[in-house]
Amino acid sequence: WEELMAYKKKVVNPMHTVLEGMFQKAGMPVxxxxxxxxxxxxxxxxxxxxxxxxxxxxTGEHPRKLAIPGSEHIHDSRDFLDLDQFPARIAFIGAGIISMEFASIAAKLGAETAVIQHDQRILGMYPKKYVDRVVQKMEQEGVTFLLDHDVAEVRKAGDAYQLVFADGEALETDYVLGATGxxxxxxxxxxxxxxxxxxxxxxxxxxxxxxxxxxxxxxxxxxxxxxxxxxxxxxxxxxxxxxxxxxxxxxxxxxPAIPNLVFTLPRISQVGVTLDEAEKHPELWRTETVEYGKRLLFEAKNEMDAEFTFVFSKETGLLEGAAFFGEDAGIWADLAALVISQKMSGLALSQLIFTFPTESQGMLSLLIPLLPLK
CATH class of the missing domain: 3.50.50.60 (FAD/NAD(P)-binding domain)
Structure with missing residues (x-):
């Protein structure tokens, strides 16, 4: 963690100075x-x-703070990324993007990690079948998920903290991060x-x-x-x-079609029409799941469970959405965004040449046969 923070400070801290210099060089006072x-x-x-x-x-946004007693003990993502030493125990309030990304890191560092969510939905904007896989992997690494738990209070307990839930139960931890919107x-x-x-x-x-x-x-x-x-x-x-x-x-x-990515370990991305939307309207959309890791293990870099799910329009046959599970999910979503935005057919894609064998070429080689020729 200390090495990671040193690298972050080396790369990120000078960034505002560099940008300000660029603005001033362009004649833009700051x-x-x-x-x-x-x-x-x-x-x-x-x-x-x-x-x-x-x-x-x-002007951007700022983290929302829970209006509960002891909220002054709850840290946000900026505080987390300024930690000099990583805590032995850490609790995340909320199960959205920030909590799940940071909890993935905490698990890899061996910290006793808990994720607390007021309902059953983890990473609500992403496909449940891929979220469930990430959760399973994190649980195997020792992460505890406390679902249907509402934090009512945070108490200082010596050098530690107690999260008191609405039902009276409590959890002791060394660091509390709130990510509730x-x-x-x-x-x-x-x-x-x-x-x-x-x-x-x-x-x-x-x-x-x-x-x-x-x-x-x-x-x-x-x-x-x-x-x-x-x-x-x-x-x-x-x-x-x-x-x-x-x-x-x-x-x-x-x-255009907007790809989005969550940096859990492994990653999930999606773009265009979501799998939830496709499932709600089967008269409009056709879905195809491709077991990428099992079919192209080399291009998948030995990630056996890497997988795609494509959403096609039943009217045109063209790609209109996609979801990806795997370490290269961001690259795949970017490529899918291009195919969707340009309304590319199988013929149009097949007339392009890509480097081989790569994660991008592998994905497109499996997509082309599923698209209409023209």
Missing amino acids: YHAHGALVDAHMIQAGDERITAETIVIG REANVEGLGLEALGIACSSRGIEVDDHMRTSVPNIYASGDCVAKRIPKLTPTATFESNYIAAQILGLSDAPISY
Whole structure:
């Protein structure tokens, strides 16, 4: 853990300085101050007032804290990634992406690890059949899953902590990480005074990423939206807004198929139409499961249980969604996103040449026969 943190600090800590240097080189001054809207064209940044024709809000989100006694003992993901020494025992409140990724790490480090979830659903946005496999692997590594457990209080107990559940039971641990959701950073920005609608979900925007004040845009995690709040989607939105400001396009925003990935060990990814949606509407979608590891063990890097599930349109036969289980799940989802967005047929894919033998070529070689020729 100490080596990992040293590497993280070496790579991540200088990043803001590098970015700031890039901004300044491009003629973009950086103000280190809290910013708030004064009017549609002015921002108060500390003691300075900045005017602009166009304003873009990109304030992101912050972790939601449980409103329970002892919440001051609950850490968030940033605290976790600044730990100098890893605790012998650690408890995660919530069973979403952050908790499951960090619990995977904790298990590998040999810590006594518990994941606590208020209901039965772990990694709710991902296919249950692949989540169940990850959970099984983590349980084999000693992770305890306490489902249908509500944390009512966190108590200090000497050098340790007690998590007290609603039913009166308790769990002792050395470190508590809360990951029960995130809320948009919208407080103190002067939004209400300008009539810009917002909530803990984020800032309301139209199909051009504009707030109710037409020259003020919002981008990234601070936007109220249904699509996944990811770094790539924030980048996509910011590029779109830049094109709008520069007059390069006036079309409404249109998102392509968006791949998303959870860095558990092993990983799960998905893109496009979900397996849950396909199962609910079998009249619209056809699914095909491919046992990748068993069919192409070399390309799967000896990962025998690596697997894909593809979702095809019954009307066109084209790929419209996919889910992946395995260490290369991110690469596979990216390729599937390209095939979906470009509406590629089997013939179109077969006319491309890929490196061999690789994880990408292996996946596509198994996908092509399942697609219509044209």
